[in-house]
Amino acid sequence: MGPFFHRHPGLTPYLLLAPALVWLGVFFLVPLGFLGYQSLQSGIYPNFEFTWEFSNFSEAFSDYRTQLGRSFLYAALATTAALLLAYPLVYWIAFRAGKWRNFFLLLIVAPFFVSYLIRTLAWLNILADEGPVVGFLQAINVLGEDGRLLATTFAVVAGITYNFLPFMALPIYVSLEQIEPRLLEAAKDLYATPTQTFLRVTLPLSAPGIVAGTLLTFIPAAGDFINAELLGTPNQAMIGNVIQAKFLESLDYPTAASLSFILMATILVALLVYAKAVGTEKLTG
Amino acid sequence: MNPRLTRNELLRRGAAGGALLAFPSLLAACGGGDDGGSSSGGELKTVLNFANWPFYIDVDKPTSLQKFTAQSKIKVNYYEEINDNAEYFAKVQGPLSQGNSIDRDIFVLTDNSRFPGLLVDQGWVEELDKDLIPNITNLVDAQASPPFDPDRTYSLPWQSGMTGIAWNEDVTGPVTSVQQLLEDPKLKGKVTMLQEMADSVGLVMLQNGDDPLAVTDESFTKAIDAVQAAVDSGQVRRFTGNDYAAPLAKGDLAAAFAWSGDIVQLIPDNPKLKWAIPESGGMIWTDNMLIPTGGSVPTASTYMNYVYDPAVAAQIAAYIQYVTPVKGAKEELAKIDPELANNPLIFPDDNTLSQVNQFDSAALDNEDYITQWQGVLGQ
Numbered sequence: 001m002g003p004f005f006h007r008h009p010g011l012t013p014y015l016l017l018a019p020a021l022v023w024l025g026v027f028f029l030v031p032l033g034f035l036g037y038q039s040l041q042s043g044i045y046p047n048f049e050f051t052w053e054f055s056n057f058s059e060a061f062s063d064y065r066t067q068l069g070r071s072f073l074y075a076a077l078a079t080t081a082a083l084l085l086a087y088p089l090v091y092w093i094a095f096r097a098g099k100w101r102n103f104f105l106l107l108i109v110a111p112f113f114v115s116y117l118i119r120t121l122a123w124l125n126i127l128a129d130e131g132p133v134v135g136f137l138q139a140i141n142v143l144g145e146d147g148r149l150l151a152t153t154f155a156v157v158a159g160i161t162y163n164f165l166p167f168m169a170l171p172i173y174v175s176l177e178q179i180e181p182r183l184l185e186a187a188k189d190l191y192a193t194p195t196q197t198f199l200r201v202t203l204p205l206s207a208p209g210i211v212a213g214t215l216l217t218f219i220p221a222a223g224d225f226i227n228a229e230l231l232g233t234p235n236q237a238m239i240g241n242v243i244q245a246k247f248l249e250s251l252d253y254p255t256a257a258s259l260s261f262i263l264m265a266t267i268l269v270a271l272l273v274y275a276k277a278v279g280t281e282k283l284t285g
Numbered sequence: 286m287n288p289r290l291t292r293n294e295l296l297r298r299g300a301a302g303g304a305l306l307a308f309p310s311l312l313a314a315c316g317g318g319d320d321g322g323s324s325s326g327g328e329l330k331t332v333l334n335f336a337n338w339p340f341y342i343d344v345d346k347p348t349s350l351q352k353f354t355a356q357s358k359i360k361v362n363y364y365e366e367i368n369d370n371a372e373y374f375a376k377v378q379g380p381l382s383q384g385n386s387i388d389r390d391i392f393v394l395t396d397n398s399r400f401p402g403l404l405v406d407q408g409w410v411e412e413l414d415k416d417l418i419p420n421i422t423n424l425v426d427a428q429a430s431p432p433f434d435p436d437r438t439y440s441l442p443w444q445s446g447m448t449g450i451a452w453n454e455d456v457t458g459p460v461t462s463v464q465q466l467l468e469d470p471k472l473k474g475k476v477t478m479l480q481e482m483a484d485s486v487g488l489v490m491l492q493n494g495d496d497p498l499a500v501t502d503e504s505f506t507k508a509i510d511a512v513q514a515a516v517d518s519g520q521v522r523r524f525t526g527n528d529y530a531a532p533l534a535k536g537d538l539a540a541a542f543a544w545s546g547d548i549v550q551l552i553p554d555n556p557k558l559k560w561a562i563p564e565s566g567g568m569i570w571t572d573n574m575l576i577p578t579g580g581s582v583p584t585a586s587t588y589m590n591y592v593y594d595p596a597v598a599a600q601i602a603a604y605i606q607y608v609t610p611v612k613g614a615k616e617e618l619a620k621i622d623p624e625l626a627n628n629p630l631i632f633p634d635d636n637t638l639s640q641v642n643q644f645d646s647a648a649l650d651n652e653d654y655i656t657q658w659q660g661v662l663g664q
Contacts, residue, residue, distance in 0.1 A: 044652050046382065046407060067663070129475075130536040150537060151474060151522050233474070233522050234663035241663065248375040249480070250659045 039257035048253060056258040064242050064259060068266065071238040074153075074228075075221035078160035079168070082217050083210065085161070086169040091202075094176040108169050116163065120230050123159050124150065127231070151233045159227035167216040175209025176202070211278055219267055239263050329583040332360045336392040338367045338572070339527045340547045341444070343604030353591050359584060364389070369480050369526030370398035377577065381409040386579025391588065393443045397483035397570040399649040401440060402433035404575060410439045411576040417586035420593035423612045428571060432646045440573040441589050444546070444607035447630070447641050448484040448568040451543035453533055454557040460540040462564045463492035467515040475539035477532075478512065480524040482658040483644035484568055485512065485542055491566040491642065500648035509657050516661060524662050534558060545630050546607035562640045569633075569641040571610070602631050 042053040061068070093104045111119055126133055127149040134150075137143040149155050179202060187197040225240030239259065246256030342363065343349050350361045367373045373394070377387045381404075394400050404410045415421055424441065434440045452460040456475065460466055466476050467489070478485045486508045487497040493511065495504035515521045522538065529541040530548075534555045548560035576585045591597055595613030602609040603618055603625050609632075619626035629637040648654055 044655075046378070046403070063660075128535060128537050146473075148474065233519070234516050234524065235519060237663040245659075245662065249369075249371045249662075250655070251371070251375055251378070252659070 035257045035260060038253050039261055041254045043254075045251035045253070053254060056254050057262065060255050060258045061262055064239065067237050067239045067242050068262065070236070071222050071224075071240065071263075072266070072270070074157050074160060074236075074238060075218050075224075077157045078164065078221050079214050079218045081157065081161040082165050082168040083214065086165055086172055086213065087210075090169050090173040090176060094173055094179075105170075105173065108166050111162075112166060117226060119163060120159055120226050123155070123162070123231055127155050150231060151236075153232070153236055155231040156228050156236045156238075159231045160221050160224055163224075163227065164217040164221055167220075168213040171212035171216065172206055172209035175206040175212075179205050207278075215271070215274075219271075222267055223263060327579075327581040327583065329587065330390075330581045331358065332362060333391070333581070333584050333588055334362045334364070334389045335588070336364045336366050336373075336389045337443070338393060339365045340530070340550050341365070341393070341572075341605055341607075343601050345604060349592070349597050349600050352597070353588065357587060357591070359587065361588070367393060368528060370394050370400050371480070372526065374398075374400045374403075378409075381578055382407070384578060387577050389577055390580035390585040391574050392577055393572045393574055395481070395570050395572050396431055396433060396646075397487075397568070397644045397649065398481060399655075401573055401575065402646075402650070404577075405434055405439050409578050411578060411580055411582050411585075412438050413441065413576065413589065414582050414586040417583060418590040418593065420590045423593045423595060423598075425610050425612055428610045431571070431573075434573075440575050441593070442610035443572045443574050443592075444602070444605065444609060445569060445571040446607045447545040447562065447633075447637075448479065448488060448542060448570070449545060449560055449562040450488075450540055451529075451533060451548045451558060451560040452540040453536055453538065453555075454559060456536050457539040459559065459561075461561060463488050466540050466542075467492075467511060467520060472539050473518070473520050474522050475537075476521055477523045477525045477529045477538055477541045478515075478521055479529075479542045480526055480662060482654070483570065483649065485524070486658065487568040487642065487644045488542060488563060488565075491568075492563070494565075497568065497642050497644050500645040500651075500654070502653075505648070505654055505657070509661055512661050516663075546605050549606040549630060550604070562637070567641045569608075569638075569643055606630050608633060 037050065038048075039056055040050060040053050041048040042051045042056070043049050089108075093101055097104050114122075125131060128134065129148045129150060134143060134148060137149075138145065138147060143149070183201055183205075184197060187201050192200065222238075223240045225238060225244045228236050228238045228241050229244075240263075243256050243259050243263070246252045246259065347355075350363060354360055373392070377389075377392070380387050394404070418441075421437070421441070424437070428442045428445075429437065431437075431440075450460050450463070450466060457472060460469075460472070466472060483497075486505065489508040489511050490497045490500070490504055493504065493507050495501075495507065512521070525541070527544075527547065529538065529543060530551060532538045533541050533543070534551055543560060545560060548558050552558050574585075574589060576582055592601065593611055595611055595617045598609045598611035598614040599617035599621065602614055603622060606628065608630070615626050615632050618631070625631065633641070
């Protein structure tokens with residue numbers, strides 16, 4: 001091996017890349033190609049035929065644009081909520097928690113020790129109609145006598161926010177933690193108020209973390225189906241629920257496959273628009 | 286042969302063939318081939334893997350399964366993994382379509398879904414070894430010849446049951462009609478319907494005064510519209526399989542389309558639960574034991590023979606309170622518990638039978654109906 005690399009030094013980067021490329025090829029591109037093949041089939045289970053059925057895409061889009069729109073709305077709401085919750089939290093941890101920093105970070109990651117499904121099922125109990133939260137909110141008249149939280153849009157968005165909060169919090173924490181304290185001192189020396197310091201020094205310097213956090217939250221949230229399935233009703237169904245049901249309930253593989261492509265394409269477009277808007281240098285820090 | 290057609294065909298095959306070369310095993314996974322032959326019967330094994338629905342077997346010791354193991358030396362791994370026919374079928378169809386075993390020797394699917402018929406047509410189930418099932422003579426006459434398996438070559442009934450309305454008295458007064466469940470504003474957001482088309486559409490058709498045994502486009506559309514209206518208004522919270530049971534018992538649901546025996550089993554721990562056939566009538570269906578491709582036919586057949594012993598059938602029925610398909614079970618049960626032997630949920634009398642209906646088996650395979658129903662489910 002040694003002499004080979006000496007003779008062909010240009011190959012080394014490619015060989016280092018090879019495992020990842022093979023991995024992507026086998027577990028991403030091949031299934032993707034198969035999904036594409038399936039999305040152009042027609043017929044009813046189990047008799048599908050490959051017929052270049054491009055109308056699958058237009059029909060799937062027009063039949064399920066409500067759920068598609070809803071997915072992006074919920075994902076946007078959850079991303080915003082996660083940002084508003086996470087930023088002050090990690091700001092405090094980064095600048096005020098002192099030696100307890102790692103402990104608090106551990107607390108943020110702690111829910112990940114429990115499986116995603118179990119965490120969401122726990123919300124079923126927390127928000128239950130006969131549970132303590134609803135009882136309390138009814139007692140203080142925030143919720144009406146027949147009011148409920150479970151099986152509402154609120155429950156679904158709250159569930160998504162909760163489940164993806166660490167993805168928002170950790171990148172922001174990293175960017176805040178890297179801020180040079182002397183920059184903040186300099187701002188103070190130059191008579192900047194705390195608000196001005198935050199808006200003109202801290203916030204811009206943490207922007208890469210915010211961008212990374214929003215992407216890590218928004219993308220999986222848009223394709224999520226567990227929260228809508230367990231905490232919502234058919235009126236909260238997201239595109240992930242439709243894809244899941246098409247694959248696993250109705251065995252309508254062509255529609256499910258074309259919906260998967262539509263979801264991927266929409267996310268990609270949203271991503272490009274976002275990148276354009278915030279500037280690519282923020283994406284890479 | 287028309288040359289143009291041939292060329293079209295060639296192009297199509299070419300395209301398919303290209304993809305076939307690229308993804309041979311994946312293609313087979315989705316393939317429509319019906320080559321899953323049922324030739325291998327297999328040896329009698331010491332373990333039986335049995336997939337069934339929740340709330341569907343007796344659990345008071347010694348259970349019927351324990352007695353079976355004691356008598357046959359066959360250990361039973363009992364999996365309560367079926368929540369919904371379509372969902373379970375989707376899970377197992379991949380390996381079955383490739384002729385692979387799913388590590389189950391018996392699974393149980395309902396005749397009011399399209400799947401038992403589909404499995405038989407595709408050859409994804411094994412033939413029973415009737416030499417090992419002398420007790421098959423105890424099968425009630427009414428169940429001897431279902432449309433999907435006229436000679437009972439592949440299947441034997443596990444139990445039959447009825448679909449009606451269950452409600453929780455802590456949350457609501459009696460819910461006795463489908464109309465009340467779909468429209469009463471006091472129940473808004475606190476009711477569920479069943480994902481199974483035959484159950485939900487059947488009950489609504491009866492409410493509409495239509496006959497679910499002879500579905501027409503008109504009666505189907507009318508029922509679908511009623512369900513859709515209840516979904517749009519937020520009246521219906523979810524569509525479920527067996528999973529209505531926990532939220533109903535907890536009080537998150539006030540009422541649900543529900544299966545008879547489930548609720549009866551829950552009542553000892555949740556005395557506020559009630560179940561009834563709706564005023565306009567209920568549905569009746571039969572769950573069937575089938576042996577999936579690769580399952581051990583002798584082992585499965587031995588177990589089927591065991592549960593067709595009237596005494597065993599009586600023990601199971603006494604606990605799960607579904608309708609037993611075994612002749613002589615009533616007499617056996619009368620010896621243990623005369624009151625249960627007169628329970629119309631286990632041995633429906635003429636009055637009960639006159640209130641329940643079967644679903645049109647042709648409508649189950651109707652692509653248009655399936656699509657419409659999936660639309661209502663938000664799928």
